[in-house]
Every structure is written in structure tokens, then in C-alpha cells.
Amino acid sequence: RKEVEQDPGPFNVPEGATVAFNCTYSNSASQSFFWYRQDCRKEPKLLMSVYSSGNEDGRFTAQLNRASQYISLLIRDSKLSDSATYLCVVTLYNQGGKLIFGQGTELSVKP
Amino acid sequence: NAGVTQTPKFQVLKTGQSMTLQCAQDMNHNSMYWYRQDPGMGLRLIYYSASEGTTDKGEVPNGYNVSRLNKREFSLRLESAAPSQTSVYFCASRSPTSGSISYNEQFFGPGTRLTVL
Numbered sequence: 001r002k003e004v005e006q007d008p009g010p011f012n013v014p015e016g017a018t019v020a021f022n023c024t025y026s027n028s029a030s031q032s033f034f035w036y037r038q039d040c041r042k043e044p045k046l047l048m049s050v051y052s053s054g055n056e057d058g059r060f061t062a063q064l065n066r067a068s069q070y071i072s073l074l075i076r077d078s079k080l081s082d083s084a085t086y087l088c089v090v091t092l093y094n095q096g097g098k099l100i101f102g103q104g105t106e107l108s109v110k111p
Numbered sequence: 112n113a114g115v116t117q118t119p120k121f122q123v124l125k126t127g128q129s130m131t132l133q134c135a136q137d138m139n140h141n142s143m144y145w146y147r148q149d150p151g152m153g154l155r156l157i158y159y160s161a162s163e164g165t166t167d168k169g170e171v172p173n174g175y176n177v178s179r180l181n182k183r184e185f186s187l188r189l190e191s192a193a194p195s196q197t198s199v200y201f202c203a204s205r206s207p208t209s210g211s212i213s214y215n216e217q218f219f220g221p222g223t224r225l226t227v228l
Contacts, residue, residue: 004153008151034216041222042221042222043201043219043220043221043222044201045219046216046217049216087153087154097142097161097205097217098156098159098169099156099217100156101146101153101154101155102153103151103152103153104153
């Protein structure tokens with residue numbers, strides 16, 4: 001079983017739609033949680049950290065459920081520029097900051 | 112600041128050839144990482160260096176060696192390239208732990224696209 005699992009998609013949505021990505025992780029010792037964004041053939045970049053209480057950054061909302069070992073990302077009012085692959089990422093306690101990546105969920109926003 | 116730079120951007124090798132991928136960062140980060148990315152597999156950690164003078168194996172170290180030359184530079188060497196090492200290679204460095212929101216954020220270089228024939 002992969003340590004971090006995501007639905008690979010692709011998710012094809014119209015502009016203005018709301019889309020949700022889910023992610024599960026297998027190691028209960030996972031400490032920190034993130035969503036990274038990766039544009040086609042480019043490097044990953046941090047989108048947002050995920051906090052236990054849930055957090056929001058503009059149109060983006062991230063949620064964490066430690067009991068279910070589940071992370072989500074909600075994008076409201078999708079823009080064409082949101083088209084990218086979204087990577088769910090976790091770190092383990094005391095592991096030198098190593099990131100463990102899911103395989104990514106591809107999003108395509110259409111006009 | 113250039114951030115994280117990688118050379119070369121593209122490379123084609125024949126099976127058995129060797130090469131070194133170069134990575135440098137100008138953000139004064141202590142920790143640096145090498146990943147490979149394959150379709151459907153996500154990014155997988157090859158080696159990392161928590162600080163200058165130290166290196167450790169990641170998830171997929173076989174067939175690779177690394178050198179942390181100084182605080183800025185972290186190179187990845189393929190001694191005898193194999194077709195299974197065809198991949199996109201990313202180098203990253205990590206911001207210092209300071210209790211800030213940037214804890215554990217990693218900054219990635221633009222990647223090296225390697226094909227082994």
C-alpha cells in the first residue's frame with residue numbers, strides 16, 4: 001500500500017466549478033501535511049500547509065482528519081489558471097524533513 | 112536570488128555511461144534533497160543531506176551516489192546508467208525550522224529530464 005494515496009484523476013471541470021481532492025495516508029506517525037501544486041513539466045511548489053483545525057487561503061480550503069488519516073483540498077470558483085497537478089504531501093516525525101508525496105491529482109479547468 | 116538551480120536541463124545517455132547532475136541553492140538552506148519523478152509514481156526521494164557533510168539514503172538510492180560539496184551544492188551521480196533510470200530528477204532545499212509557517216517547505220529546482228537508451 002502506498003504511504004500517500006490520491007485519486008489520479010484527471011478531473012475535468014468548467015470554470016467557476018467547485019472541485020474537491022481527497023488524500024489518505026497510511027502512517028499514523030505523520031506529522032505535517034501539505035498541498036503542493038505542479039504545473040505541466042515544471043517543479044512542484046507549495047500551495048498551502050494543512051492544519052488540524054482546517055485552513056483557508058482565498059478560494060482554497062484544506063482539511064485534515066487525523067482519526068481517519070485523511071486530507072482534503074477544496075477549490076471554489078475554479079479558474080483556468082488552476083489547471084495543474086495537485087500533490088498531497090506528508091512528513092513523518094523526526095525524519096529530517098523528508099517529504100512523502102502522493103502521485104498527484106490532475107485538474108483541468110475548461111472555459 | 113536564483114533559488115535552486117540544476118544542470119543540465121536535458122540529457123540523453125547510453126546504457127552504462129556515467130554522469131553527474133548538479134544542484135546549487137543560494138538561500139543558505141541546510142537541507143538538500145534529490146527526487147525522481149516517474150509517471151503514476153509521484154516524487155520519490157533518492158538521497159538527502161540534512162546538513163553540510165552528511166548524506167542519507169532515501170526511498171530509492173540504488174544506482175546513485177551523492178556528494179554534498181559544500182552548503183550550496185549537492186550533486187547526484189549515476190555511475191552506470193540503466194534504462195530504468197530514465198526519469199525527471201528534481202533537487203530541492205528546505206527552509207530552516209523556525210516555527211514559522213514555512214517550516215518544512217521545500218523549494219525545488221526546475222528539474223533534469225534524463226533519458227537512458
